[in-house]
Amino acid sequence: MRREVTLRDVAELAGVSSRTVSNVVNGYANVTERTRTRVQRAVDELGYRPNVLARNLAQGRSGQIALVVPYLDTPYFAELLQSVIRAARQRGYNVLIDQTDGDAEHERAFIAHGSQRLLFDGIIFSPLGLDQKALADHDRNLPLVVLGERSSDGTFDHVGIDDVAASREATEHLLGLGRRRLAAIGDQPYATGEAAQLRTQGFREAHEARGLTAQEDLIISTPRFNRRDGAQAMATLLDRAEPPDAVFCYSDLVALGAIHTLVGRGLRVPEDVAVIGYDDIEDGAYSNPSVSTVSPDKEMIATSAVERLLLRIASPTPPPAVEIRAPHQLIIRQSTGGA
Amino acid sequence: MRREVTLRDVAELAGVSSRTVSNVVNGYANVTERTRTRVQRAVDELGYRPNVLARNLAQGRSGQIALVVPYLDTPYFAELLQSVIRAARQRGYNVLIDQTDGDAEHERAFIAHGSQRLLFDGIIFSPLGLDQKALADHDRNLPLVVLGERSSDGTFDHVGIDDVAASREATEHLLGLGRRRLAAIGDQPYATGEAAQLRTQGFREAHEARGLTAQEDLIISTPRFNRRDGAQAMATLLDRAEPPDAVFCYSDLVALGAIHTLVGRGLRVPEDVAVIGYDDIEDGAYSNPSVSTVSPDKEMIATSAVERLLLRIASPTPPPAVEIRAPHQLIIRQSTGGA
DNA sequence: CTACGCTTTTGCAGCGCTGCAAAACAGCAT
DNA sequence: ATGCTGTTTTGCAGCGCTGCAAAAGCGTAG
The missing domain is CATH 1.10.260.40 (lambda repressor-like DNA-binding domains)
Incomplete structure (x- = not known):
């Protein structure tokens, strides 16, 4: 050569x-x-x-940003990843990705800037295993943008949708159908479950707004937000004396799993049980029945995150931390009686 | 700072x-x-x-490999990506990913080593827009491993499953159920459609092995392998005078789309029409009905590709090109009458 | 013809590390 | 002591580029 x-x-x-x-x-x-x-x-x-390497060394920057997510084969993250790559590339940056499997140690290593210096100039991070406190402990020299539901402590930016409001709307939609025994699948009542807790809060608030009370025994916790968890939780619910007539699932995967169980048991969706999900992944639009969902503006989330991160990277003194709220909308499909 | x-x-x-x-x-x-x-x-x-940058410059290597795929939000690639990252990381390499959207120009830029030198040491490439001829025109200094169905011309390695055999088995399974009006969805009878053509070949061969003849008018071409294409193709088939009683879909997404249409029209799967897919993505296992499929050993594909690429990178003189056949198996689920 | 300000080009050092080969050291036999 | 071998440590150059500041060129004014 x-x-x-x-x-x-x-x-x-x-x-x-x-x-x-x-x-x-x-x-x-x-x-x-x-x-x-x-x-x-x-x-x-x-x-x-x-020679990019030489240029980077001379400039003291790598021209790369890292995107760290819990799971890559989760459609939501896969779809997000796509937008992030596009946004970064447009601005001359490459994207390194890593999957943490929600492992707290792995996540910590990343925000502590890992053992590798200058491999990336900044990081877009979707935490799962780390709680708010651990997150505060990140390397202050590493520009950081956090996705999801943690809120910023002033040392990093945060991009997400208004989970409480979105959940309230989803629940309100079910109540509006006349359903009264509403279940929620996906609560996570422990330290790192902020995302889930916000959704549960919205679930409760929607009830209260109508002068109703959420039935606490119909709020089911799950370890993850995947199909299996959804399928199992639904089975548990159906084995109860009084099963629900509608379910708010904290992800579309959970919803798909739940529907799988429902149909498997000969129940009709939405006639017997209405189901709504969260994330608006493509699968949900083509499943049988198609799944109603809370649709976050992923393109906007990705673009905001990248832009904010690059701004932070370029800035000589750390810019003030911001909270960016991306818009969301309710999409009604067959699983709650839509067309 | x-x-x-x-x-x-x-x-x-x-x-x-x-x-x-x-x-x-x-x-x-x-x-x-x-x-x-x-x-x-x-x-x-x-x-x-x-400082990784300095080390890389001194060593004249970047410690990164690129994975280039047409679409990242396609579950098959998302799942593959995961395994590739894991395999590469284990061996001390980082993975840069890029999505080409099947755009031939974009793909060409990549295998021509792009405009950026030393950004990555080698590339794992899943072509879609480029045909065999264009592929031969790659930068010989860039270690290359190709995934999918193109065969090697001696200047790069190739990893894939035996598509013809796998398709024959899938078709044979449908014939074994007693179905005789078999459709195939996903053919691509143009230059860059090698993958699809091999599957069509297997489809025909299975018929011949039984002394039957594949019905050519039931072989439907699609531009991509996604849900929408599957749904539309199925609709076309059902509008025919004599609709099929079984369908071999060239991806699970196509199968899911096809099932969506079938169920939407009030037909039963598998009773009225049996459906089998390809790829074994997770969605297929939890859909209603769950989807029978050809399951390629993705872990093995990813590991082989990474290992072979690193070997090629480390080798001072280009090693001989190899064809690696990863194993596959037929998974029978509800859509063809499985449990 | 010189001075001055502006544009264009240049030279050099250095980013932080590793390859290479020489130097220093240590242990042992002569 | 001296030489020899093998181990451990060192010095230096250089990977290919960019930041910086100086140098050269150039047009206009004094």
């Missing part, structure tokens, strides 16, 4: 200094048209391509 | 040369226990972390 072409090689051929070639390659302003074309010709002739 | 700790700082504190610190940090052999502990103490005291 022959040696690669360097700036110096181009400089020699073009009869200018290597610094000038650098200027041309990077599109700096003050270069005469004459030199520019001469250099450009040499670049083309030799097939020069800049 | 204060200056970061460098090797030299540690060296000074420990009273050794910076080269020795480097030796300790990298776990080289010939270092006495005495110096090792002394250096280690200094490392800990100063909180030294190596």
Whole structure:
């Protein structure tokens, strides 16, 4: 494998200094048209391509950001990832991704900036295993944007939707159908379950707004937000003396799992039990029945997160932390009687 | 933001040369226990972390591999991605991912080594827009492993399952149920549709093995392998005078889309129409009905691809190209009458 | 013809690390 | 002591680029 072409090689051929070639390659302003074309010709002739590593070292930045999520095969994250990559690429950044499996140790290693310096310039982080307190303990030199439901402590930015409001709307929709025995699947009443707790809060508030009371024994906790958990929780509910007539699921996967159980037991959705999910993943739109859901604006979440992170990276002194609320909307499909 | 700790700082504190610190940090052999502990103490005291960029530049490698796939929100790729990341990380490599949307130009840019040199040391590539000919035109200095159904021309490795055999088995399964009007959804009879064509070949072969003939008008082409395409193709089939009694879909997503249409029209799966898919994505296991499928060994595909790529990267002279056949198996679920 | 301000080009140092080969050291035999 | 071998440590150059500040060029004014 022959040696690669360097700036110096181009400089020699073009009869200018290597610094000038650098200027041309990077599109700096003050270069005469004459030199520019001469250099450009040499670049083309030799097939020069800049060495990113060297550039990064000289600049002291890596041009990469990390996206850290609990699970990549969860459609929600896969869809988000896509938007994040697009947004970052547009702004000249590459995306490194990592999956933590919700393992707190793994997550901590990341926000402590891992053992590798300069592998990435900043991090977009969707925590699962870490609670608010552990999160506060991150490396202050590492620009950080957090996704999901944790709120910022002033040292990082936070992007998410208004979970309480969204959950209230979803629940209100079920109540509006005339259902009165509402179940909720996905609560997580422990330290790291903030996301779930906010949804439960919205669930309760919607009841109260109508002068009703949420039935606490119909609020089911699950370890994760996947199909299996949804299927099992639904089975538990159906084995009760008085099963629910509607279910608010904290993710679309949970909803799909729940529907699987319902249909498997010969119940009709939505006639016997109405089901609504959360996340608006593509699967939900094509399942049988299709799944009503809370749809967060993922494109907006991704773009805001990337933009905010890059701003933080570029800023010499840490900018003030912000809370960004992305919009959401309710999408009514067959599982709650939609078209 | 204060200056970061460098090797030299540690060296000074420990009273050794910076080269020795480097030796300790990298776990080289010939270092006495005495110096090792002394250096280690200094490392800990100063909180030294190596600068990956500098190391990479000095070594002339980036420690990163790229995984390029058409779509990230396709469950199959999301699941694969997960395994690739795990396999690469275990071997000390990071994974950069990119999505091409099947755009031929975008794909070409990648295998031509893009405009960025040394951003990654090698590439695992799942082509969609590029045909065999265009693929041959890749940068020979860039270690390349191709996934899917293209076969190697001797300049790169290829990892995939035996598509013809797998498709034959799936079709044979449907024939074994006594069905005789078999449709196939997902053919792509143009240059870049090799994957699809192999599946169609298997579909035909299974018929021939029984002395039957595949009904050509029941072989439907689709632009992609997603739910929408499956749903539409199924609708087309049902509008025919004589609709099929079984369908072989070239992906699970297509199968899910097809089932969506079937159920929407009041037909029963598998009683009226049996459906089998391809890929074994998680969704298929929890849908209603659950979807029978061809299950490729994704873990094995990912591991083989990564291992082979790293071998190619490490090798001073290009190793001979290999074809790696990962195993697959037929999984029978409700959509073809399984439990 | 010189001075001055502006634009364009250059030279050099250095980002932080590792490859290489030489130097220092240690242990042992002569 | 001296030489020899093998181990441990060191020094230096350089990976390919950019930041910085100085140098050169250039047009206009004095």
